[in-house]
Amino acid sequence: LFIFRTSYVYHFFHGAKISVFSKHFPFGNLPFLKYLSSYQTFNMEKFFCLIAAFLLFTGCSGKNKPIKSPANEKVTMQEQYRPQIHFTPLSGWMNDPNGMVYHDGEYHLFYQHNPFGKQWGNMSWGHAISTDLMHWKHQPVALSPDSLGYIFSGSAVVDRNNTSGLGVDGQSPLVAFFTYHNMDIEKNGGANMQTQGLAFSNDKGRTWIKYDGNPVIENPGIRDFRDPKVFRHEKSGQWIMLLAAGQVIQFWVSPNCLDWTYLSEFGKDAGNHDGVWECPDLFPLRVRNTGENKWVLIVNVNPGGPAGGSAAQYFVGGFDGKKFTSDQKMPQWVDYGKDNYAGVTWSNTPDNRRIFLGWMNNWQYAGKEPTLTWSGAATFPRELGLVKDSSTYLLTSTPVNEINAIRGKTFHTKQLTIEETLSISDSLPFRVSPLEIKLIFDNSNTNREESNSEKYGICLKNRKGEYISVGYNRMEKFFYIDRTNATGATFSDKFAGIHNMPCEPKEPTVDWHLIIDECSLEFFAAGYRVVMTDVFYPSEPFDTIELFARNGAVKLVDACLTELISVWNQPQE
Numbered sequence: 258l259f260i261f262r263t264s265y266v267y268h269f270f271h272g273a274k275i276s277v278f279s280k281h282f283p284f285g286n287l288p289f290l291k292y293l294s295s296y297q298t299f300n301m302e303k304f305f306c307l308i309a310a311f312l313l314f315t316g317c318s319g320k321n322k323p324i325k326s327p328a329n330e331k332v333t334m335q336e337q338y339r340p341q342i343h344f345t346p347l348s349g350w351m352n353d354p355n356g357m358v359y360h361d362g363e364y365h366l367f368y369q370h371n372p373f374g375k376q377w378g379n380m381s382w383g384h385a386i387s388t389d390l391m392h393w394k395h396q397p398v399a400l401s402p403d404s405l406g407y408i409f410s411g412s413a414v415v416d417r418n419n420t421s422g423l424g425v426d427g428q429s430p431l432v433a434f435f436t437y438h439n440m441d442i443e444k445n446g447g448a449n450m451q452t453q454g455l456a457f458s459n460d461k462g463r464t465w466i467k468y469d470g471n472p473v474i475e476n477p478g479i480r481d482f483r484d485p486k487v488f489r490h491e492k493s494g495q496w497i498m499l500l501a502a503g504q505v506i507q508f509w510v511s512p513n514c515l516d517w518t519y520l521s522e523f524g525k526d527a528g529n530h531d532g533v534w535e536c537p538d539l540f541p542l543r544v545r546n547t548g549e550n551k552w553v554l555i556v557n558v559n560p561g562g563p564a565g566g567s568a569a570q571y572f573v574g575g576f577d578g579k580k581f582t583s584d585q586k587m588p589q590w591v592d593y594g595k596d597n598y599a600g601v602t603w604s605n606t607p608d609n610r611r612i613f614l615g616w617m618n619n620w621q622y623a624g625k626e627p628t629l630t631w632s633g634a635a636t637f638p639r640e641l642g643l644v645k646d647s648s649t650y651l652l653t654s655t656p657v658n659e660i661n662a663i664r665g666k667t668f669h670t671k672q673l674t675i676e677e678t679l680s681i682s683d684s685l686p687f688r689v690s691p692l693e694i695k696l697i698f699d700n701s702n703t704n705r706e707e708s709n710s711e712k713y714g715i716c717l718k719n720r721k722g723e724y725i726s727v728g729y730n731r732m733e734k735f736f737y738i739d740r741t742n743a744t745g746a747t748f749s750d751k752f753a754g755i756h757n758m759p760c761e762p763k764e765p766t767v768d769w770h771l772i773i774d775e776c777s778l779e780f781f782a783a784g785y786r787v788v789m790t791d792v793f794y795p796s797e798p799f800d801t802i803e804l805f806a807r808n809g810a811v812k813l814v815d816a817c818l819t820e821l822i823s824v825w826n827q828p829q830e
């Protein structure tokens with residue numbers, strides 16, 4: 258049942274016009290299953306059929322059962338590839354982070370979730386809470402599908418002055434906005450399957466009530482019409498909603514979160530249009546080196562990314578409460594790796610911090626990776642900043658300071674000259690994962706040009722010859738991650754490859770910052786302007802770290818390696 262439901266929608270929705278069901282499942286034409294598939298027209302007979310089919314499937318394969326008991330939880334958080342310092346669902350599928358909001362000392366993370374299997378489907382909002390962005394407590398599913406459809410991506414706000422009237426006892430309610438995706442309409446070939454819905458909570462996000470006036474925005478006949486991002490525009494005292502509509506971003510306005518009026522659109526002639534626009538975000542940031550205030554618009558696009566498949570582009574410009582105008586037409590990318598999609602930022606964070614979280618995956622192969630009980634992880638939370646570089650505004654992404662809470666032992670070395678390779682893992686008094694690595698390389702040209710290596714960098718490997726390396730190509734001036742041989746069995750022909758980010762650092766020394774977990778590498782460099790995220794699935798864990806220089810030498814000015822402590826060693830609620 259779930260194979261059928263999920264693969265149909267997923268493939269239709271993401272453009273591949275095949276039914277995986279009929280391809281991989283031998284009983285695709287059974288009238289029984291076709292009958293079951295009309296899920297939204299709910300009646301008792303179908304309900305019992307659904308329950309029976311569900312029990313049959315989950316009974317046959319224990320994999321589809323949500324894992325609940327503490328004993329299982331401990332095991333599942335230690336299984337092969339399970340990230341130790343990144344958020345993952347306890348079990349089942351995760352894609353986009355949703356509804357991220359800070360309230361009363363707690364960071365809420367909701368996410369696109371299938372609680373019943375590790376494939377896309379049955380889209381709900383999973384939920385987790387953290388007080389420090391590092392240690393997460395899994396919560397019950399916050400929003401499940403209903404007669405209006407699946408619960409797709411969206412955002413959440415604190416309605417401080419109770420403009421919605423949904424707060425009780427003088428409280429400020431939490432209000433969540435999401436897209437309803439109606440399966441029946443999609444199957445019948447209709448274009449208006451996506452509408453915008455709302456839910457609210459008066460108990461610090463523990464339980465959610467769907468608004469009985471849903472949908473709050475009807476579909477105007479646009480096939481891709483989704484992922485509402487709502488924020489309070491203080492100057493005009495109004496709520497603004499961004500919606501991804503085909504290949505533009507629409508702006509809507511509301512006095513009360515409930516009644517919405519269309520304002521404007523952005524993007525027809527700007528940015529990358531190789532794919533569908535999804536999951537937008539808009540926020541102000543102060544430019545670090547000029548003191549100007551600018552607005553940053555993030556627009557995720559799939560496909561069209563610089564490394565292939567899904568990626569997040571951004572624009573820097575102005576927003577007057579009605580319209581966004583960009584200073585540039587060409588897209589810039591939040592991340593040049595292949596695994597940072599659907600990223601957006603928390604609302605209501607203290608001290609005006611802009612904290613970003615992405616989904617560490619790519620629609621080109623999501624769901625095919627060899628993880629056991631779960632699929633999809635969040636990136637490490639990153640604090641966004643803006644700098645002006647000549648005439649261009651650049652977004653910077655820095656791992657949040659809260660990383661301090663999980664730092665363990667440290668190993669320090671300096672002033673090494675690297676020719677060919679130099680192993681540094683032998684001297685480490687701790688495992689190579691999870692690990693934070695900070696390096697400073699001398700990137701200046703010495704007088705003796707020929708002694709400068711063509712490339713230099715760092716490589717993680719295992720004894721099977723599998724590896725992932727991060728390097729800088731001095732001749733062609735780009736950073737790269739090479740994961741041509743970073744998995745055991747091949748699970749997608751789109752996975753292996755080398756991903757590049759053009760950059761010519763101006764300073765003679767260049768800072769590198771890497772965060773390594775069981776199956777991910779996040780790379781930041783050159784004042785956090787260089788950002789690359791890639792995942793990997795070696796047949797055995799990487800246990801060796803080497804520094805390398807090819808055709809010449811490079812000087813390592815400083816190296817600091819810090820053990821990171823698993824965030825899953827604490828009891829869950």
Ligand code: FRU
Nearest residue numbers: 353369409410484535536599
């Ligand atoms: C992005 C996305 C969103 C949509 C959600 C569905 O990855 O396609 O546009 O709301 O995933 O799960």
